[in-house]
Amino acid sequence: MAQKNRIFLLEDDVNLCETVTEFLEEEGFEVETAYTGEEAEEKLYENRYDLLLLDVNVPGINGFELLKSARSEGVDTPAIFITSLNALENLEEGYESGADDYLRKPFALKELLLRIESLLRRNFAHKENPRVEIAPGVEFDSVGNALFIDGEPASLQPKELALLKLFLSRPGEVIGHETIYEHLWGYDETPSESSLRTYIKNLRKAIGKEKIVSIKRYGYKYQP
The missing domain is CATH 1.10.10.10 (Winged helix-like DNA-binding domain superfamily/Winged helix DNA-binding domain)
Structure with missing residues (x-):
């Protein structure tokens, strides 16, 4: 049996977090979640994931700062920012922090899945x-x-x-x-x-x- 791809999700909206988690688990992924930047930072340094889904406006450390810090520590896991239109006024900051892609809220779960699959295919470090x-x-x-x-x-x-x-x-x-x-x-x-x-x-x-x-x-x- 093939090993499941592990996805880390940072999202402080409990309902959205549960919806995305259930959807991705039904699609065959293993999902771990966090609701605050500090909780996410701890898990990122303790575990290895295949892809990161990061909300920007979360309590504590925001998504931009979290990813920038992780990149400086050598974490090269592909990352997608999921955030509202208002939080995307400075897209440059998002990409400068090390993001590979971003998805505006509200988004279709199918679109999220397509973005994830595309990034996982591109992440050559995990190829056989x-x-x-x-x-x-x-x-x-x-x-x-x-x-x-x-x-x-x-x-x-x-x-x-x-x-x-x-x-x-x-x-x-x-x-x-x-x-x-x-x-x-x-x-x-x-x-x-x-x-x-x-x-x-x-x-x-x-x-x-x-x-x-x-x-x-x-x-x-x-x-x-």
Whole structure:
């Protein structure tokens, strides 16, 4: 019997939380819930999930802050924000905090399911085959964190490989400079714009210039 995908749901509306939980469990998922940011933070650090569903306006730590903190601690689980229209005035903040997608309330449960299934398919880190083909003869090993060109390991720095993994986990999405800085540099390091440009240049040489698109004054996008 196949193992169920585990979903973590943060939602302070008890009725909505129960409705979404029942629906997803009927669809074959295992669901764990929390009603406050603090409760969610504790569970995120204690357990491993396949996908996060996070309301933004919850008691205590809000969804943006929760995910940003989790990303800084190395949690790379795909995440969808579920929130009201009023809370989406600053979508940039949501994506900068590390979100992969968002869903406005009220939403259809079927749409939620489609978003979840799409993200789970994209999350290559959980595939049985850890190698992702980027281009003919170019593959990335998501488990070993190594790029192979014609079967030979490419000479890339750890931060360049981390950046490539970030791009591959969010294909077609614009990733802001701040998000990249948070993924590549630790608390005791100072992000470097010039170093990032060098990493981008080296990645383009390795996987193809057209694969990484510059978004002026904002960030970059990996083009599958």
